[in-house]
Amino acid sequence: MESFLNVERMRLVGGNLALDFLNSRAGPPEGPPDDDALTGSPALIAWSAYAGALDQTEAAALRRTAERDPQAAGDAFARALRTRDHLDDLFRALAAGRDPSADALARLRDDEADALAHARLDREGAFAWTWREDRTLDRPVRQVVHAAVELLTTGTLDRIKGCGGCRFLFYDESKNRSRRWCSMDDCGTTEKIRRYVAARRTRTAR
Template sequence: MRSIASLQLDGGCPVFDFTNTISNRNDPDYFDYLTKYNDFIQWSEKIGLLSKGRIHAISIFYESHVRKSADTLRQVVEAREVIFTLFSSLAQHRKADKGAMDAFNGLLSEALSNMRIDVGRTEVTTSFAVSEKTILKEPLYLLIKNAFDILSSQSFERIKECPTCRWLFLDTTKNGKRRWCNMQVCGSNDKARRYYHRKKESTNPA
């Protein structure tokens, strides 16, 4: 049975694991792992996006603001699709989709306007203004910041999209030749499918 607990994390970074909360984008009957706001919180905890203290605080707020949480989930899912569309264009070596780029800039502006940094002697930590208006979006703001960091620091050649399921991933291999999000799952399925078609063609020549 599919669940947040069983969801694989093959994106190589938080924001790609976020866009990959759909089972298979090539399948019209895909499974969406984010159908309730609590799913988003469980997923954020699974990947270590927030401290346990922040997860607990957001969970408490969520439990007493169910209607607001449902509206926030809608915005979270919309943001996920904006981010996917933007990075999918780059993974396919196409010019970034203008609509997605404009929408992402809006998301980025909101996230950064709520962001705070604390400069210590050896490190900089990031946090967000905590209020009833922003608390449910705190995980999303972190993901938008992560997307910005990738856009501004990673070679676009390392941003890839799995041909089998369309999951996004960062190719961190030395030679940059990684093809699938997961060799054991999508890689094996793709090879089996190609073998089947070759076998079928050899036994049924035109």
């Protein structure tokens, strides 16, 4: 599939790896997405490196693995897209103030069990889960799954929001929880222009 989105120019505005992963699709706030930056296994690996989940050496090694076994790469990519769909439902429910389904949470638990089975506890100040030893093509999505669980278990849930102008989700870290847009440069500006035009129309009508 062709995409007009460039995986290495995506706006990382989610404030969390899992939310940024969901933001790899673009479109209006409601209804189906209309573009997808993840066009295949190479795009997924490029996105992971861009989002900081892989360093350049790890990304290059993963690309070679994918080239050696396109079938396995395709399967891992399909799993990543399915996980993205599930996480999308789950976080979109939360952003709308609804509880995710029991099925969605059970699936996330299974995905997290798989992710942790391939992780290692490394000392980074405190100990943290890392996937440095995971050389498999599922590593990118495992890191995303773990970020999703961390957000659910340690985040403030009503800070998980959807942009008013597009389908992007983000974690609102503003002091008074007043963030409404994925980015002031995009949807925020569009809204400012819309209000300006509406105000001018009202003035002209008087």
